[in-house]
Each structure stands twice: as structure tokens, then as C-alpha cells.
Amino acid sequence: MQEKQASKNSAAVKAFLIAITILFVVALLYVGVQLYAIWHRTYKTETAISYTMADSVTLSGVAVFDAVDVPGEGNLGYIVADGERVSAGTVIAEQYTDESQGVLRERLDRLDRTLELLNKSQNSTGSDLSMLTSQTRSALYNLLDQIDSASYSGIAQAEEDFLLAQNRLQISTGQANDFDAVISSLQGERDAVAEQLSGLTTITAQTNGYFISSSSANPITADEEALENMSPSELSNFLAQQTDSSSEGLAGHIVTGFSWKFYGVCPIDVAQRLSNAERVNISVPGKENDPLQATVLEVTTDEESGIAKVVVECRSINAEVLRLGAEEAQIDLKTYEGIRIDRRALHIKDGAKGVYVKYGDLQRFRKITILYEDENYILVPDDGALGTDNEVRLYDEIIVEGSNLQDGKLL
Numbered sequence: 001m002q003e004k005q006a007s008k009n010s011a012a013v014k015a016f017l018i019a020i021t022i023l024f025v026v027a028l029l030y031v032g033v034q035l036y037a038i039w040h041r042t043y044k045t046e047t048a049i050s051y052t053m054a055d056s057v058t059l060s061g062v063a064v065f066d067a068v069d070v071p072g073e074g075n076l077g078y079i080v081a082d083g084e085r086v087s088a089g090t091v092i093a094e095q096y097t098d099e100s101q102g103v104l105r106e107r108l109d110r111l112d113r114t115l116e117l118l119n120k121s122q123n124s125t126g127s128d129l130s131m132l133t134s135q136t137r138s139a140l141y142n143l144l145d146q147i148d149s150a151s152y153s154g155i156a157q158a159e160e161d162f163l164l165a166q167n168r169l170q171i172s173t174g175q176a177n178d179f180d181a182v183i184s185s186l187q188g189e190r191d192a193v194a195e196q197l198s199g200l201t202t203i204t205a206q207t208n209g210y211f212i213s214s215s216s217a218n219p220i221t222a223d224e225e226a227l228e229n230m231s232p233s234e235l236s237n238f239l240a241q242q243t244d245s246s247s248e249g250l251a252g253h254i255v256t257g258f259s260w261k262f263y264g265v266c267p268i269d270v271a272q273r274l275s276n277a278e279r280v281n282i283s284v285p286g287k288e289n290d291p292l293q294a295t296v297l298e299v300t301t302d303e304e305s306g307i308a309k310v311v312v313e314c315r316s317i318n319a320e321v322l323r324l325g326a327e328e329a330q331i332d333l334k335t336y337e338g339i340r341i342d343r344r345a346l347h348i349k350d351g352a353k354g355v356y357v358k359y360g361d362l363q364r365f366r367k368i369t370i371l372y373e374d375e376n377y378i379l380v381p382d383d384g385a386l387g388t389d390n391e392v393r394l395y396d397e398i399i400v401e402g403s404n405l406q407d408g409k410l411l
Contacts, residue, residue, distance in 0.1 A: 338379040
């Protein structure tokens with residue numbers, strides 16, 4: 001009898017222990033699931049920044065300049081940089097008879113820049129130490145920015161600005177009395193190098209204008225008059241068959257005018273947007289990235305072919321512009337400035353458009369007013385204030401990815 005009772009008690013204890021174990025495992029699994037959900041809940045945010053967006057269209061076309069050829073061939077060393085303005089009689093390039101002369105020219109250019117820098121350093125009239133220190137610091141930051149952005153065209157100038165500020169600071173603080181001895185030594189070296197390059201055949205400019213070397217230019221085998229008279233279909237066919245002309249026997253070109261034109265084609269529906277525009281901006285992504293002010297001169301449609309001819313004139317000249325030929329140009333009809341938000345962040349709550357913003361450990365829904373938008377971004381006014389139709393402010397942390405977003409909920 002006692003054995004049966006003991007057996008029952010043992011079975012009850014085992015059942016109890018099993019039940020407790022199951023409950024413990026279930027509780028453990030529940031806690032584990034909750035911790036996993038918390039630890040693996042990912043929210044991606046982006047900072048709201050100031051930005052400029054443009055309502056733009058793209059044109060396939062060609063850039064045309066009023067230019068004259070500069071004859072020249074052989075091993076040329078250019079004295080004038082692309083985009084530099086020259087006058088009639090200016091030496092543009094020199095012809096080398098052996099490779100060592102090119103090396104000497106580079107050395108002479110470096111010596112000239114160094115001598116100019118040292119002379120500027122000595123002729124500085126500024127003596128305010130705090131101002132010179134500030135100039136040196138600003139020049140250093142600018143140089144670092146140029147290096148960080150890989151702006152190779154700006155690094156050389158930024159380096160010279162830093163060295164100039166540093167040299168002026170040395171003289172003002174007494175670290176150096178002057179650079180006369182260094183200048184005298186470098187001047188002697190410079191004169192010796194220049195003597196070795198004397199007597200070379202040179203190529204000079206025959207007119208005033210902006211120079212572009214033959215290796216950099218993209219000349220087009222059609223004059224402006226021919227392009228002016230082309231119909232939309234004729235221009236389209238011309239662009240499809242266009243190849244760059246040979247630069248053999250040419251040292252480069254001198255653009256004599258202060259403006260240039262872009263002859264492009266586009267679908268008629270795009271042309272309709274341009275027909276009401278006069279002042280626009282033009283850029284060529286990857287080549288001339290900075291939008292330049294331009295004027296729409298002509299919009300001619302061809303209903304039969306479904307395309308239009310567009311002529312745009314721009315009065316800005318630089319080295320990047322002079323390298324343009326057959327291009328895909330971006331025409332900005334209107335620009336907008338505001339705060340940029342990723343489109344993925346857009347939500348609609350109670351009929352209001354808005355985004356969720358990270359405030360500490362909380363999610364907050366903030367209404368927005370859309371100023372402009374494209375397939376990637378939304379631009380809102382930079383006037384955010386709570387209780388208005390636009391509540392997003394500059395530098396808010398916008399949640400662009402996340403699940404179960406709710407106003408006031410913990411992240």
C-alpha cells in the first residue's frame with residue numbers, strides 16, 4: 001500500500017517537474033523572441049539637409065562655338081591653359097625637337113610659380129597676427145577639402161594659397177626675415193633653364209579669344225548656319241551620324257565670341273515645356289556640372305516625326321564648356337531650394353502627408369508640405385514649425401526605413 005502511494009507521489013512530482021520545465025521553456029522562448037525583435041529592429045535614418053532641386057529635361061544635341069583654327073603640329077608644349085583668354089600675338093605653344101625640352105618646360109613653370117609665390121609672400125602688407133593665423137587655417141582647411149573631394153583642378157591653387165599664407169606668417173612672426181637668398185638662387189636656376197629653351201619655334205595667337213587645345217576640343221563638322229537651317233528631322237539625322245573631325249595639323253582653336261549655342265532635339269511633349277521658358281540653366285553631367293544661365297532661342301516642332309528642335313544660347317565660357325561637343329545636356333526650367341527628404345520616408349497619417357522623425361528614443365510623425373519632388377527625393381520648405389502644415393526642420397533625423405512606425409512609439 002505504501003509502495004503504491006510512493007509510486008503515485010513520484011509520478012505526480014515528475015508530472016509537476018515536466019509542467020514546470022515546459023512553462024520555463026515557453027517563458028524563455030517568449031523572452032528570447034521579444035529580445036530578438038528588439039535587438040534586430042532596424043531603423044535607418046537620414047539627416048534632413050539644405051538642397052537645390054530642378055525641374056529639368058534632357059536634350060541630345062551639340063555645342064557650337066564661333067572659333068578659328070590655330071595651325072600647328074609636331075611635339076607641342078602648351079604655354080596657355082585650356083579656357084584661358086589670349087590676345088593676338090600671345091605665344092600659345094612651342095614645338096619641341098626632343099623630349100628633354102618638355103621636361104625643362106615643366107621645370108621652368110614650377111620655378112616661375114615658386115618665385116611668384118615667394119615675391120608675394122615678401123610683399124605682404126598685412127601684419128595682424130590673428131588675421132594671418134586665420135588665413136593660414138582657412139587655407140589649410142580649403143586644401144584638405146579639395147583633397148577630400150578629389151577636386152584635382154583646385155588642389156594646385158589651394159596648395160599655393162596655403163603656402164602663401166604660411167610664408168607670410170613666418171615673416172610676420174620672425175621665423176624668417178625674408179626670402180631674398182632663396183629667390184636669388186631660384187632666379188639663377190630659372191634663367192639657366194629658360195636659356196636652354198630659347199630659340200624654339202613658337203605658335204602664336206592670330207586673334208583675341210579663348211584658347212582650347214586640339215587634344216581637348218570636340219570640333220563638329222557643321223557650321224552654325226547649316227545647323228540654323230536644319231529641320232528637327234534633319235538635325236536628328238545629323239546628330240545620329242556625327243563624328244568628331246580630325247585635328248591633324250591643328251594646335252587648337254580660339255573661340256572668338258562670348259557666347260555659344262546648343263542645338264538639340266527632343267520629343268514634342270518635352271518641347272512644349274520648353275516653349276514657355278525663356279531663362280533656363282544648362283549643364284552637361286560629368287563634364288560641365290555647374291548649371292549655367294542660358295536663353296531658349298528657338299523651339300521648332302515636327303508633328304510628323306514627333307520631335308522638336310531646340311536652340312539654347314549661353315554666355316558663359318570656361319575650359320569645361322570649350323571641351324563640349326555632341327552631348328546629353330540637362331536643361332533646368334526652374335530650381336527650388338529647401339530641405340531634402342528621401343521619398344522612402346513618406347507616409348500618410350489621417351490624410352496628412354508626413355514623415356517619422358527620430359527624437360531621442362521616440363518616433364514622431366511630422367507633417368510636410370511638398371515644394372518639389374522627383375523619383376528619389378522630396379523637397380520641403382525650410383520653415384518647419386510645429387502646428388503648421390510643414391513641421392520638418394533642418395537637420396532632423398528622418399526615418400527612411402523601419403517597421404511598425406507609430407507616433408510616440410519607442411524605437
